[in-house]
Amino acid sequence: MAAMEEVSNKQIVLKDYVTGYPKESDMEIRTRNLKLEVPQGSNAVLVKNLYLSCDPYMRACMTKPHDDTYFDSFTPGSPIAGYGVAKVVDSDNPNFKKGDLVWGITGWEEYSIITSTQLGLFKIEHTDVPLSYYTGLLGMPGMTAYVGFYDVCSPKKGDTVYVSAASGAVGQLVGQLAKLFGCYVVGSAGSKQKVDLLKNKFGFDEAFNYKEEQDLDATLKRYFPNGIDIYFENVGGKMLDAVLPTMNLHGRIAVCGMISQYNLEKHEGIHNLFCLISKRIRMEGFIVVDSYHLYPKYLEIILPCIKEGKVTYVEDVAVGLESAPAALVGLFSGHNVGKQLVAISHDE
Amino acid sequence: MAAMEEVSNKQIVLKDYVTGYPKESDMEIRTRNLKLEVPQGSNAVLVKNLYLSCDPYMRACMTKPHDDTYFDSFTPGSPIAGYGVAKVVDSDNPNFKKGDLVWGITGWEEYSIITSTQLGLFKIEHTDVPLSYYTGLLGMPGMTAYVGFYDVCSPKKGDTVYVSAASGAVGQLVGQLAKLFGCYVVGSAGSKQKVDLLKNKFGFDEAFNYKEEQDLDATLKRYFPNGIDIYFENVGGKMLDAVLPTMNLHGRIAVCGMISQYNLEKHEGIHNLFCLISKRIRMEGFIVVDSYHLYPKYLEIILPCIKEGKVTYVEDVAVGLESAPAALVGLFSGHNVGKQLVAISHDE
Numbered sequence: 001m002a003a004m005e006e007v008s009n010k011q012i013v014l015k016d017y018v019t020g021y022p023k024e025s026d027m028e029i030r031t032r033n034l035k036l037e038v039p040q041g042s043n044a045v046l047v048k049n050l051y052l053s054c055d056p057y058m059r060a061c062m063t064k065p066h067d068d069t070y071f072d073s074f075t076p077g078s079p080i081a082g083y084g085v086a087k088v089v090d091s092d093n094p095n096f097k098k099g100d101l102v103w104g105i106t107g108w109e110e111y112s113i114i115t116s117t118q119l120g121l122f123k124i125e126h127t128d129v130p131l132s133y134y135t136g137l138l139g140m141p142g143m144t145a146y147v148g149f150y151d152v153c154s155p156k157k158g159d160t161v162y163v164s165a166a167s168g169a170v171g172q173l174v175g176q177l178a179k180l181f182g183c184y185v186v187g188s189a190g191s192k193q194k195v196d197l198l199k200n201k202f203g204f205d206e207a208f209n210y211k212e213e214q215d216l217d218a219t220l221k222r223y224f225p226n227g228i229d230i231y232f233e234n235v236g237g238k239m240l241d242a243v244l245p246t247m248n249l250h251g252r253i254a255v256c257g258m259i260s261q262y263n264l265e266k267h268e269g270i271h272n273l274f275c276l277i278s279k280r281i282r283m284e285g286f287i288v289v290d291s292y293h294l295y296p297k298y299l300e301i302i303l304p305c306i307k308e309g310k311v312t313y314v315e316d317v318a319v320g321l322e323s324a325p326a327a328l329v330g331l332f333s334g335h336n337v338g339k340q341l342v343a344i345s346h347d348e
Numbered sequence: 349m350a351a352m353e354e355v356s357n358k359q360i361v362l363k364d365y366v367t368g369y370p371k372e373s374d375m376e377i378r379t380r381n382l383k384l385e386v387p388q389g390s391n392a393v394l395v396k397n398l399y400l401s402c403d404p405y406m407r408a409c410m411t412k413p414h415d416d417t418y419f420d421s422f423t424p425g426s427p428i429a430g431y432g433v434a435k436v437v438d439s440d441n442p443n444f445k446k447g448d449l450v451w452g453i454t455g456w457e458e459y460s461i462i463t464s465t466q467l468g469l470f471k472i473e474h475t476d477v478p479l480s481y482y483t484g485l486l487g488m489p490g491m492t493a494y495v496g497f498y499d500v501c502s503p504k505k506g507d508t509v510y511v512s513a514a515s516g517a518v519g520q521l522v523g524q525l526a527k528l529f530g531c532y533v534v535g536s537a538g539s540k541q542k543v544d545l546l547k548n549k550f551g552f553d554e555a556f557n558y559k560e561e562q563d564l565d566a567t568l569k570r571y572f573p574n575g576i577d578i579y580f581e582n583v584g585g586k587m588l589d590a591v592l593p594t595m596n597l598h599g600r601i602a603v604c605g606m607i608s609q610y611n612l613e614k615h616e617g618i619h620n621l622f623c624l625i626s627k628r629i630r631m632e633g634f635i636v637v638d639s640y641h642l643y644p645k646y647l648e649i650i651l652p653c654i655k656e657g658k659v660t661y662v663e664d665v666a667v668g669l670e671s672a673p674a675a676l677v678g679l680f681s682g683h684n685v686g687k688q689l690v691a692i693s694h695d696e
Contacts, residue, residue, distance in 0.1 A: 060626075071626070236621070255624045269617010273584070276603045276633030278419070283631045285624030 009034040011079040011109035012324050017064040021263040021332055026062070027080065027325040034111055038092045044115045045096045047086035049106055052321075053135035054328045054340040055169065058082055059262040080108040080324075085124070085134045101127065103134035108324055110344065122295065129306055136339035137313040138302065141169035144256060144288040146298050149177045152254035152286050153230045157182035160224055162243065165234035165259060166207065167194040167314070169339035174232045175204050176311050183230070186223045188239075190334040197314060197337070216242035230254070236261045237268040244272035247279050255285040263332055314338030357382040359427040359457035360672050365412040369611045369680055374410070375428065375673040382459055386440045392463045393444045395434035397454055400669075401483035402676045402688040403517065406430055407610040428456040428676075433472070433482045449475065451482035456672055458692065470643065477654055484687035485661040486650065489517035492604060492636040494646045497525045500602035500634050501578045505530035508572055510591065513582035513607060514555065515542040515662070517687035522580045523552050524659050531578070534571045536587075538682040545662060545685070564590035578602070584609045585616040592620035595627050603633040611680055662686030 008031050018026050038044045060071040061081070074080055084106040088096050096102065104121035106112045114121060124134055136142060148170070149155060161178040163171045166187025175198065178185045186206040187198045198207035206223055213219040220228070220242055227248035233240060236258025247253070261267040276283060305311040316336040318327040324342045331340055356379050366374050386392045408419040409429070422428055432454040436444050444450065452469035454460045462469060472482055484490060496518070497503065509526040511519045514535025523546065526533045534554040535546040546555035554571055561567040568576070568590055575596035581588060584606025595601070609615040624631060653659040664684040666675040672690045679688055 240621075255621070257625065258622055261622065267619045267622060269619050270621055271615045271617050273588075273603070273618055274606055274609065274615060276631065277605065277635065278633070280633050280635060280638065282633075283624065285626070285628050285630075287625065287628060290628065 005036045006033055007036055007111065008032070009109055009111050010321050011107070012321060013078060014062060014074045014076050014080055016076045017073070018059075018062040019265070022059060022062055022329050024325040024329055027328075029322060029325075036089055036111070038090050038113060040092055042092050042115065044091075044113050045088050045093050045102075045121070046090040046111060046113050047102065047106060048089050048111055048345060049084050049086045049109065050343070050345050051085040051132045051135050052106075052108055052324055052342040052344060053083035053139065053141075054324070054331055054336070054342065055083065055140070056257055056259045056262065056331055058328060059332065079112075080328075081105055082108060083135055083140050085131055085139075086112065096121070096123065100124075101131065103139050108321070110321065120292075126299070126303060129303070132315060132317065132341055132343065133306075133313060135341045136169050136315060137173060137306070137311070138299070140288055141339060142173055142302065143291065143295060143298055145170045145173035145177060146302070147288055147291040147294065148232060148254045148256050148286060149174050149181075151291070152284050153232065153252050155181050155183060155230060159183045159229035160226065160248075161185045161230045161232065162220070162224065162228045163187045163204075163232045163234070164210075164239050165189065165257070166204065167197050167202075167338060168234065168336075170256060171232070171234055172197075172202050172314060172338065173311070175202050178230075179203050179205075180305070180310060191337075193337060201312060201314065210239065217245065220246040227251075232256060233258070235259055237270075241268075241270050241272050244270075244275040244281075247275060247281055249279050251279060251281045253281060253283040255283060259332065316340045318342045320344065353384045354381055355384060355459065356380070357457055357459050358669050359455070360669060361426060362410060362422045362424050362428055364424045365421070366407075366410040367613070370407060370410055370677050372673040372677055375676075377670060384437055384459070386438050386461060388440055390440050390463065392439075392461050393436050393441050393450075393469070394438040394459060394461050395450065395454060396437050396459055396693060397432050397434045397457065398691070398693050399433040399480045399483050400454075400456055400672055400690040400692060401431035401487065401489075402672070402679055402684070402690065403431065403488070404605055404607045404610065404679055406676060407680065427460075428672075429453055430456060431483055431488050433479055433487075434460065444469065444471065448472075449479065451487050456669070458669065468640075470640075474647070474651060477651070480663060480665065480689055480691065481654075481661060483689045484517050484663060485521060485654070485659070486647070488636055489687065490521055490650065491639065491643060491646055493518045493521035493525060494650070495636055495639040495642065496580060496602045496604050496634060497522050497529075499639070500632050501580065501600050503529050503531060503578060507531045507577035508574065508596075509533045509578045509580065510568070510572065510576045511535045511552075511580045511582070512558075512587050513537065513605070514552065515545050515550075515686060516582065516684075518604060519580070519582055520545075520550050520662060520686065521659065523550050526578075527551050527553075528653070528658060539685075541685060542682075549660060549662065558587065565593065568594040575599075580604060581606070583607055585618075589616075589618050589620050592618075592623040592629075595623060595629055597627050599627060599629045601629060601631040603631060607680065664688045666690045668692065 065073040088100040101124035102121040161183045167189045188210045195207045198204040231253045237260040413421040436448040449472040450469040515537040536558045543555045546552040579601045585608040669692045
């Protein structure tokens with residue numbers, strides 16, 4: 001065996017817990033030396049990170065741990081953790097060998113040592129699709145859309161479906177799955193460019209720019225004259241309050257995210273929950289990690305859809321680890337168009 | 349046939365639509381003459397009302413009709429409509445004959461003509477239990493508790509269950525059903541007397557007076573150190589907001605009523621709905637009228653429980669039609685202890 005190689009490992013580190021909107025300056029870049037070898041008996045794998053994923057849930061991990069935290073907080077002074085696509089450089093784990101491509105939770109750095117106690121890594125078996133898709137369409141956000149739409153929304157053919165943050169990593173797929181299922185789909189997003197994508201690229205029946213609407217209640221009634229059967233909730237706050245009175249009897253609300261609320265000290269109050277009774281609505285929250293056992297089944301369904309052009313996916317790719325903090329922060333002002341990710345190495 | 353008898357018919361009439369807390373003076377008593385005969389071909393039944401039910405949902409019917417009304421509003425100048433127990437005096441309907449006892453939607457008056465287009469009347473087959481129970485335990489509130497607990501809460505043995513407004517018409521039965529099912533049950537109510545009932549009469553494991561608690565979050569954490577699996581929601585507002593962070597992973601909230609909100613111009617804002625995601629909670633509203641087909645099954649289950657003393661029921665009986673407005677208004681200040689009803693005739 002060659003002498004152990006030592007490399008410099010660039011990292012993005014959280015400086016301290018965040019309140020309010022995260023800023024680029026909440027993170028810093030630093031370099032540490034790293035030996036490209038995992039200790040024997042550690043059961044760990046050493047990976048070279050290729051793509052990092054920027055996801056809204058990461059905002060919760062930037063908050064100081066408290067009683068009701070169900071997302072593990074990041075550790076200030078340590079690299080940010082998040083989903084990514086990586087290549088195995090060295091392995092002491094029998095399930096992975098050098099050269100394997102994987103996706104799962106890794107670190108915001110060039111190389112990461114991933115121990116077996118963390119959330120499992122998924123081995124990438126299909127490489128005839130863009131590798132970056134494993135941060136999105138073929139990774140956590142894709143599974144989120146799949147589980148949320150089929151399992152939580154209980155769709156029926158002909159249902160009217162409303163998706164907020166509809167051009168995002170999850171929303172764009174929810175809309176396409178709903179269309180393939182035979183639903184009528186309307187999405188909202190925050191710019192003309194995104195609205196155009198929804199209508200012309202993803203095949204939504206209708207779409208609107210919520211920032212241009214003065215009266216969301218009236219807007220929703222205009223787009224859904226016969227009411228909403230399914231609401232796929234990504235934003236929370238005023239949008240949720242406007243949706244509730246527009247829901248139909250026995251409607252379903254899949255609560256996936258509430259990105260409009262994550263940077264507020266106290267979340268906005270929702271006033272229209274009596275509609276849950278009067279309209280017999282089921283409102284259900286979910287987190288995809290509970291459903292990863294369905295991943296092989298998801299791949300079976302989605303890979304042919306991709307190859308046949310039935311499902312498309314738009315990515316917003318920032319280049320270089322240095323650009324990761326701005327890319328993450330940009331999620332919360334809607335800067336990204338489509339799935340936000342960071343390409344940190346082309347050395348696949 | 350004897351000459352048609354004409355009687356004077358005392359009625360409680362809604363004077364006008366109500367905003368804010370209803371007052372006795374929103375209703376008035378009046379007398380009309382009535383022939384004790386239904387017209388041939390009308391398919392109607394004429395009943396003598398025996399017991400009238402006071403239910404929180406009736407507040408919604410006192411409000412001016414608007415877009416999102418799913419409860420039919422009362423008609424100002426006409427008798428109030430509500431659940432009751434009655435005896436058939438004359439019938440042009442083949443399903444009912446003179447002398448039958450029935451329960452269902454009737455009028456707040458001594459005699460009512462019930463047409464077939466209204467919600468069906470249920471024929472009372474079992475009279476070896478108190479007839480008044482058909483306004484509560486054996487009527488709409490009983491069915492509400494049954495459907496809400498078994499179908500909406502998806503209980504498991506050992507679940508921790510919290511019931512608000514727990515000594516009310518629905519809550520007292522929910523708690524008893526949950527205990528029989530093998531759950532740990534805590535209830536809240538608004539007086540020492542009601543708390544005593546919960547613990548000593550209905551067999552709740554614990555109970556507390558919410559009016560004496562300064563910090564509902566802390567109170568709930570004290571009574572549920574291991575969290576709440578099932579919340580049976582009868583009150584809404586601040587209580588709901590305090591419950592959400594105390595819920596366990598995969599908890600269920602059956603949304604039955606929100607009595608604390610019915611008299612507010614705008615319902616209080618709920619801030620903790622992000623818990624639906626972090627704890628994967630299902631929150632589901634329901635209305636019992638969707639489930640009346642299960643009534644025969646419910647009777648099969650509940651009648652033996654009553655006869656064997658496994659289920660008990662506390663009623664708060666106002667006497668005389670004149671006392672009905674005060675009884676109804678009293679619901680919204682928690683004046684009633686147990687199921688509120690009005691006995692208007694003993695002529696069974």
